[in-house]
Amino acid sequence: MRFHTVIRAQPNSAHYALAELETQKDLTLVTQNVDGLHRRAGSIQVLELHGNITRSRCERCQHLDKLPEGFSVPPQCSSCGHRARPNVVWFGEALPRQVFKEAVTAFYQAELALIMGTSAVVEPAASLARLAKEQGAYLLEINPQLTPLSQLADCSLAVPAVQGMKLLRGEA
Numbered sequence: 437m438r439f440h441t442v443i444r445a446q447p448n449s450a451h452y453a454l455a456e457l458e459t460q461k462d463l464t465l466v467t468q469n470v471d472g473l474h475r476r477a478g479s480i481q482v483l484e485l486h487g488n489i490t491r492s493r494c495e496r497c498q499h500l501d502k503l504p505e506g507f508s509v510p511p512q513c514s515s516c517g518h519r520a521r522p523n524v525v526w527f528g529e530a531l532p533r534q535v536f537k538e539a540v541t542a543f544y545q546a547e548l549a550l551i552m553g554t555s556a557v558v559e560p561a562a563s564l565a566r567l568a569k570e571q572g573a574y575l576l577e578i579n580p581q582l583t584p585l586s587q588l589a590d591c592s593l594a595v596p597a598v599q600g601m602k603l604l605r606g607e608a
């Protein structure tokens with residue numbers, strides 16, 4: 437059900453604005469979303485901390501397949517034929533180690549950490565923002581509600597992502 441919801445969803449103007457920003461700046465996009473919309477909007481350097489629901493992962497050989505619309509359940513690995521599962525991190529599972537390591541490096545080196553559209557309560561992702569701040573990054577938060585990061589942020593815009601990106605681009 438979630439797969440079908442996701443493949444019918446379209447990126448919004450904030451997704452596209454971030455993809456465009458990547459063409460101008462050295463930007464690493466770290467996301468907790470599993471919908472793949474950032475890549476569909478054109479972002480290239482994307483770290484998906486919680487995986488991507490549009491792909492399956494073999495339970496035996498870990499091979500990844502792009503799931504076609506109308507795939508059979510459970511999907512089968514195109515490499516070895518074994519049963520596959522959605523390539524997402526389920527509750528209680530660990531984050532993919534390499535992806536998280538790359539995210540830590542990106543936040544560690546960042547001059548600017550833009551934290552957008554997250555309640556900032558899910559760990560360990562929320563710690564990445566604190567890490568960047570500790571390393572001297574400017575912390576900019578865009579989220580409709582106050583979060584545990586709001587006090588820490590250099591600037592906190594209490595607006596949705598679409599509106600926040602418009603403000604940053606001087607369009608609102």
Ligand SMILES: [Zn+2]
Nearest residue numbers: 494497513516
């Ligand atoms: Zn396999």
